[in-house]
Amino acid sequence: MTNHWRDIKNTDLILINGANPAEAHPVGFQWFMRAKLDRGAKIIHADPRFTRTSAMADTYLRIRTGTDVAYFGGLINYVLQNNLFHDEYVRNYTNASFIVKEGYSFNDGLFSGYDSAKRAYDISTWAYESTTPPSLPNPGLTQGPPSTSSGFAKRDMTLQHPRSVFQLMKQHYSRYTPEMVSSITGIPVADFMKVAEMVGAMGKPDKVMTIVYAVGLTHHTTGGQLIRSGAVLQLLLGNMGRPGGGMNAERGHANIQGNTDHAISWEILPGYLKIPAPGQKTIADYVAASAPKKADPNSWNFFGTNYSKFMVSTLKTWYGDAATKDNEFAFNFVPKPASNASWMTIYDQALKGKMEGLILSGMTAASIGPDSNQVRQALGSLKWLVVMDALPTTSSEFWHAPGVDAASIKTEVFMVPTTHWIEKEGSFVNSGRWSQWKDQVLPPQGQARHDHWILADLFQRVKKLYQSQGGKFPDPIMALTTNYADPTKPTLDEIAKEINGKDLTTGKQMTSFANLKDDGTTTAGDWIYTGSYPDTGNLMKRRQGVQDVKANDPTGMGFFANWAWSWPLNRRVMYNRASADLAGKPWDPTRPGIQWDAGQGKWVGDVPDYPPTMKPLTEDPTAWLPFIMNGEGVGRLFSNSMVDGPFPEHYEPIESPVKNPLHPGNSASPVAFLYDQAAGRPNRFGTASEFPYIATSYRLTEHEHYVTQHVPGLVQLQPKPFVEIPDELANQKGIKSGDQVRVSSKRGKVEVLALVTKRLGAMTVAGQKVFQIGIPIHWGYVGLSADSDPSKGRYWLANALTPFVGDANARTPEFKAFLVNLEKI
């Protein structure tokens, strides 16, 4: 989330796409209801299925899954065509005025630079036209590099230049007419127009809209662009950086946010630093290839400017005395991946026989998919599998699952019993970036051990083996710091201090990442958490909440600055300089984020996302633009950071019953990576003639993925797997609620109960009638339900159906849109 849960109460309009907060995040949903009940906010829910969120919404739109780019695109077009955008914000706080260089084009579904053999773009034309590089640093600027060698981007503040981002965007989205949107999404034109009018009213300075989404947007081959299209709309309406605004992702696991921040993710190091690439030999090489480039004289480019400080401080934390200026702070110790090493790649490599071992911790590959049957085959291709979990999982038990001949599975499997969340302390970071510390409430049950003690102990044992036996390049293993009182049992308090970092000269804990250095005199395990644990103590433990609202939330905006700690620097709304106009006055004085207090000479309100005493641009023409983290200093309506286009474009899911109405010749994403094809296995994608129905998958309130299959109270509430079938289709097939049905895709099948419902219904898409089927994800062959069923849950894995293909950028699997057939058994 750019904002946070409680902040949703501050909004006027809530667009919910790819999410069902009333059921999947019900306690967070109270803030949606507060907005509705206390300030008359409206809720618009676009979803394939009418859920409890829809029931609370003012407007429900039945949308075909995976078509939200077209929906947002239609809204963007409506806002542009009717001049409903927030003019001052768009002109000054976005790159609408930037000139794109000649050569950029978009024709028939393809952007300039497409290479069909590689299924990839050369993005060199997705760039700004540059000024001549200045020969000397601009003397008016006090901080930051003067320029890149390519100069700054040219701008046209009138927005009239035909190659300005604004004009190119207007042209790009002109195709997204209400009729086209309707044809793609299935939303009737009249309903869409009603919503467009409501959204169009949100570009006024005293109005603000929020967009809330979840994995219903990310789990598509166009997932990244689905979210970007929402962000583009929010920038046009001037809603980024403001209380009650933003792009707000509802995350699905207790600490998925914290452990993404801490980079359990192949492409990053802690704090969203890029993983180094082969060929980079020095910190300078790495920074040149990774850090944002300053593209405007008034851009601070804070991230780019400080990239080397964050990286060196991380290396210094990890490699200690072995990281010196002379050896580039042990930069060569950091592994450099050859290519994508994400989730599906792991199993793809296993199928190729290139992956020997896998350690799973608190997640089960066999259930989570995609293409569970292929994933299980991959698990069986490993030499060894370690499952660290408190409870049995479909991965720990895959070798003797129903229908599997255990003797034929050669994988050695270790079940490593771990402690639960309540048996250890430490922080959980929620969707709103609030890092909340928890106590150890209970001692470990049985012989269970903490995950971090297991990993620390394993590391020490591996290190001893290298010490005694030697082996391949042991240097990073020998150098890795384990400065804990007991290196096999580090405390989470010790690690929290390490993450925060310290000044090696004074020995004091760092208080801000702004003070980190790239000379090896500071450490920070994860720079975005610097400031969470100063010498005064662990700020994540703070508990000044609603027991005294007046004292703890003096602005009434819900920041609660002394409850827990929020990254970065306890800031509650990101990009909050954009909540005020050029002069530093809030766009809406009743809902201030930060504002310039001329008397005190500083920004007041939330923790400013800006130098605290830098005067506004109206008083100081050299002041920084509001979006301090990127090279432009402004929000990017046009971006070269995505591999599938500088503007979001609608592509059909890989499996779709219709051709893309915008460009039937380039129907699906031209750059989504096709694992099976690339590995020489046949692509297993179905067609509508064999698999005529669209399917999507989701959660229920009573379960969380798979672990709740062990919780009796929740299994009683939702005991058996089922699929939701629209009643019209069920009637055609003679299926009644409670019947056993088989849902099959090109990859596998589920055999579960039918739930016939009006929550799903027929839609007209590209002139064709289509049905969508809904599949809850929670069941498998492990748990209380499976134990008590004669089938033992043999055909209960929802992800047996899903395709082994993902987003062109993030490789997030396309769990949410695929084709199936349906039969009564």
Add this chain to the structure above:
Amino acid sequence: MPTVTRRVFLKVGVAGAGALAASGLGFDVALADSTRVKQKLRIEGAKESHSVCPYCAVGCSLVAYTRTNSSGSTELLQIEGDPDSPVNEGRLCPKGATSMQLAISPRRVESPLYRPAGATSWQKISWDDMLDKIASKIKSSRDATFVTTDGNGNTVNRTEGIAFAGGAAFSSEEGYLATKVMRGLGLVHLEQQARV
């Protein structure tokens, strides 16, 4: 309408105040108050600790009540929403409200288990033996698949044949340590639930 949190109600109830007739509780407070003397709260005298819900990422704060039994073991009496939290203000969904059944479960794996290649059942194994076995597998797979220099002569120092995935149920500090250790071992295949 004035609102009364459970905690305030309990405190006021125990103190015997009777001025809550107009509360929004939906039942007759005076009656509740009159029956008060017969009740002994299950959590009376219990230790109050703070936790956070282990399920979705709303981040609802929990209050957990425990008591140390005469045998010295800790008994978990109750988990409920923390009324002080600006996130949940004491509320919980069905999952959070049953989190006690996740915390204490007869279905827990209580000791390490090992399944050799081709075996048809689990074998019990000691922690020491298990960790030694896993450590030697990590070392042999690392040595077998470690690439120091790629085809273009670049120093890459990566372990290609081991993957680590997980962490959305870890404390952040555990996750950070997992990243540090796995990168230290040279892993490039590092993932958690964010993508799936």
